Amino acid sequence: MRGDEEQQNDMYSYRTSEMRVPQDHPLRGLRRMCDEALPQLSPSFEELYSHTGRPSIAPEMLLRALLLQALYSVRSEGMLMEQLDYNLLFRWFVGLSMDAEGWEATVFTKNRERRIAGEVAQKFLVAVREQAGGAGLLSNEHFTVDGTRIEAWASRRSYEPKPDPPERGTGARGRKRLRDTHASKTDPEARLFKRRGAAEARPSYLGHVLTENRNRLVVEAMVTESASKAEREAALRMLGRRRRRG
Numbered sequence: 675m676r677g678d679e680e681q682q683n684d685m686y687s688y689r690t691s692e693m694r695v696p697q698d699h700p701l702r703g704l705r706r707m708c709d710e711a712l713p714q715l716s717p718s719f720e721e722l723y724s725h726t727g728r729p730s731i732a733p734e735m736l737l738r739a740l741l742l743q744a745l746y747s748v749r750s751e752g753m754l755m756e757q758l759d760y761n762l763l764f765r766w767f768v769g770l771s772m773d774a775e776g777w778e779a780t781v782f783t784k785n786r787e788r789r790i791a792g793e794v795a796q797k798f799l800v801a802v803r804e805q806a807g808g809a810g811l812l813s814n815e816h817f818t819v820d821g822t823r824i825e826a827w828a829s830r831r832s833y834e835p836k837p838d839p840p841e842r843g844t845g846a847r848g849r850k851r852l853r854d855t856h857a858s859k860t861d862p863e864a865r866l867f868k869r870r871g872a873a874e875a876r877p878s879y880l881g882h883v884l885t886e887n888r889n890r891l892v893v894e895a896m897v898t899e900s901a902s903k904a905e906r907e908a909a910l911r912m913l914g915r916r917r918r919r920g
Contacts, residue, residue, distance in 0.1 A: 691766040701767050708738055711801035718797055722788055731777055731785050737798060738768045740786065751779045751786070799895060800919075806891055813888035817916075819909040821882045824897065826864035828877040833858050833866070867900030882908040884916065 695702065712734045719733045739754060742764055748754045757764050759776045770776075806812050833856045843850030853865050864877035882905060884894035894912035898904045 687772065691762045691772055694762055695766050699763075701763065704741075705738075705767055707802055707805060708734075708741070710805060711798060712737065714801045715794060715797055718794055722794075731782065732769075733785075733794070735768050735770070736782070736785050737794065739764075739782070740795075742767060751783050755779045755782060796895075799892075803891075803893055806889075811889045811891060812893065813886050814916075816887040817893075817913070818885045818887055819882065819905070819912070820885065821880050821905040821908065823867065823869060823900070824879045824881050826858070826861045826877040826879060828858040828861040828864050830866065830875075830877065832860045832877075863899060865900040880904050880908070882912065884909070884912040 715733075722733075723730065739758065742748070742757075743751075743754050746757075748757060755776055755778070758768065758770065762772065765772065765774075803812070833852075836855055836857055839850070839855045842848040843854040845851045845854075858864050858877055861877060864879065866875040867878045867880075868875040878900050879897050880900050881897050882895065883892045885892050894916055896908055896912060898908050
């Protein structure tokens with residue numbers, strides 16, 4: 675028997691977002707790890723916020739939202755806020771109730787920049803890595819370093835001559851390179867860079883990860899400006915940080 679199409683908006687729901695997420699969903703395990711790591715960052719959060727004024731976005735929620743943005747390749751804060759408005763899975767993971775108001779993209783971006791200034795993301799990685807260390811999943815015997823190009827939100831047309839270029843460049847024998855004389859007006863730190871065989875150089879950064887080889891877990895990560903020697907220099911820096919942490 676064919677059912678009738680009923681277009682009716684329910685005013686109330688008797689199922690919570692917790693009930694709607696399948697028990698075997700991969701984000702459930704990730705949420706448990708986040709809930710264990712985030713309380714360790716509470717002292718860092720206290721240093722970043724004033725004790726007066728209006729409450730901001732909870733830093734724990736903001737970090738979970740940034741994690742979703744990376745996992746699901748959401749390309750902008752505006753699209754992420756749109757997803758948080760109607761995506762129940764995203765709301766559950768972040769910790770927003772089904773009736774809670776979403777956030778403005780500009781407010782979210784401002785709070786994100788505060789996290790970057792306080793190096794909270796790096797501390798978050800360390801807290802999660804300690805969970806793996808406590809479970810005996812890390813090894814110091816063999817590591818692999820890998821890097822990838824991260825395209826900046828800038829175009830080649832945005833590069834303009836610098837008003838005060840240095841007298842001596844960063845090239846061999848003081849030769850001036852493009853990064854010494856020109857900079858992007860939308861992202862001044864982005865450099866034109868290409869891998870071997872790439873069609874053209876594009877404004878970009880380089881992301882680097884240090885992975886232990888027993889369980890292929892990332893133990894260090896960092897982002898640098900694009901350069902031909904950046905991957906080697908980043909590898910030494912990450913190994914040095916790993917050695918200091920034991």
